[in-house]
Amino acid sequence: MSDLLGIGASGLRAYSSALATVGDNIANAQTPGYARRTLQLREALGAGDTALIRANVRPGGVAIQGIDRAVDGWLIDDARLSSGDAARAGTRLEWMSRVEGALGDDANGLATGLTTLFTTADLLTADPTNPTLRSQFLQAVDDVAAGFSGTAQQLAGMSDGVADAATAEIDQFNTNLQALEAINVGLRKARPGSTGEASLLDERDRLLDQLSGQAGVTASFDDRGAATLRVAGSGDLLVGGGAVNPVAVTAAGDGRLSFTVGGDAFTTASGSLAGQAEAANHVADQRAGLDTLAVQISGQLNAAHQSGFDAAGNPGAALFTGTSAATLTAAPLAAADVAVADATSANGNMLAFGAMRGATDPESAWAGHLSAQAQGTAAARAQDAAATTRSDAASAARSSVSEVDLDREAADLLRFQQAYSAAARTIQVARETMQALLAAI
Structure with a gap:
């Protein structure tokens, strides 16, 4: 009543x-x-x-x-998708910027070493017997070799760094998967419409936000709000039905990354893990490209030097030894061993050496390599800016409902x-x- x-x-x-x-x-x-x-x-x-x-x-x-x-389910999904794209672009840009720094002249002095090498060769044409210039020529050779080997070490360290970062990210990702399953258990026990249920739903959404920022995932929900999480695209189950399938990462010999869930390989197109995978591929490509350039440039310079004759009239020796950027070293030559002369004149070989400068000379090859990296980094920076703007807008739209x-x-x-x-x-x-x-x- x-x-x-x-x-x-x-x-x-x-x-x-x-x-x-x-x-x-x-x-x-x-x-x-x-x-x-x-x-x-x-x-x-x-x-x-x-x-x-x-x-x-x-x-x-x-x-x-x-x-x-x-909450608005569509805005939440859009915000998660855009945040994953932003995380991917930001992670990729971070490592590409590091690669650009490692290739730069401030880090390795390669461009300066090559320029000094050719400049000294030009000076030797005017004073072919000058021992100081001969020593400067050999020092430039040593600088070029050190530049290649130092850059190779830096890139190898970056490969290890990307792998370590991916391993740490995977550990956090798996921790979040376990936490999500714990939230699912709590939601199934929570009283509908209670403050406790609302708190659990907030924590569930926070975890899904983090997981979406780490890798491409899709979520579905039962009538109690418990989430089933799968890998976007492949559909591999991560969390659902009381089970949690952890993700693993493996680094190949050249640093490229591969991911597995439950023993099955999968790829992700968004999130920081996707950015790390792309960064690992880029660093591996740069390491391979550096080795190719080291062999190409050392081969050109060796051939040019071996075409001449040293102070004793002996054929010029190789300036470099090694079969990769990491193993490239300057040959142990003395100032008198510099092959300045050719068969007809005392400075003929240095004249030919200087004439190498052009579209295919070592300087141009290295400059072209740097330019390609700079263009790639600039493109990554533009993609990051666009993805960040998109993510900020989606987050603002979501917050306008939930804040x-x-x-x-x-x-x-x-x-x-x-x-x-x-x-x-x-x-x-x-x-x-x-x-x-x-x-x-």
């Missing part, structure tokens, strides 16, 4: 919970992953018999339906405070009315 005391009591309970919900919103206004909550209230109907009508329905106060989270507006919460706080006071006043009026009736007896 409905009565004023019952109606007032239901109002106190409902508006007390509403005030607590507003308080949670205000307290978590800056909490990442928190979705604004709203307490859903409905009219509670009291049914009973009257003298004229059986099962008469009349107002019975207010009842709590549960807590709703302010807490403190002005709105302040208005709700006043509204529910007044409603709470009104409910308390209803109880007071019921009490005063009952006392008046009893006093009149």
Whole structure:
């Protein structure tokens, strides 16, 4: 049976919970992953018999339906997809920038060494017997060899660095998978519409955001909100049905990365893991390209030097030894061993050496390699900027639905405070009315 005391009591309970919900919103206004909550209230109907009508329905106060989270599924999916693309582009750009730095002249001095080599050869044409110039020529050869071997070491270190970063990322990814399954267990036990369920859903979405930023994944949900997670594209199961399938990463000899889940290979087109895989491929390509250039340039310079004759009239020796950038070294030559002359003149070989400069000379080959890397890095930078802008826009659209507006919460706080006071006043009026009736007896 409905009565004023019952109606007032239901109002106190409902508006007390509403005030607590507003308080949670205000307290978590800056909490990442928190979705604004709203307490859903409905009219509670009291049914009973009257003298004229059986099962008469009349107002019975207010009842709590549960807590709703302010979320938009489409905006969430869009934000996750764009954040994965941004993470991929950002990770790839980071490593490509490092490669560009390793190839730069400030890091290895290769461009300077090659220029000095040809400049000294030009000077030797005017003073072919100068021992100082001969020594400078050999020092430039040593600088070129050291530049190649030093760059090879840096790139090899980057391959190891990418592999280590991917391993750490995989460990975090698997930790997040385990945490997601724990959230699934909690959601299946949580009371629908409760604050606990809302908190678990917030944590579930936060984990899915992180997982989407690490790799391309797709999520589906059951009627309790528990997530089933799969690899995007291949559909390999990561989390679902109480099972968690961890992901593993393997680095090949040249540093290229491969991923497996449950022993099956898979690829990911988004997320930081995709960026690391692309970075590993790029570093491996650069290492192979550096070896090719080292063999090409050392072969050209060796052939040019061996075409001439040294101070004793002996054929010129090879300037470099080694079959790769990492093993390239300058031959142990003395100043008198520099083959300045040719068969007809004392400076003829250095004249021919200087004439190598052109479209296919070592300087141009190295400059072209640097230019290709710079263009690739610039393209990666443009892709990163576009992906970041897209991700920021998607995140802002998602936040416009889910974020807490403190002005709105302040208005709700006043509204529910007044409603709470009104409910308390209803109880007071019921009490005063009952006392008046009893006093009149």
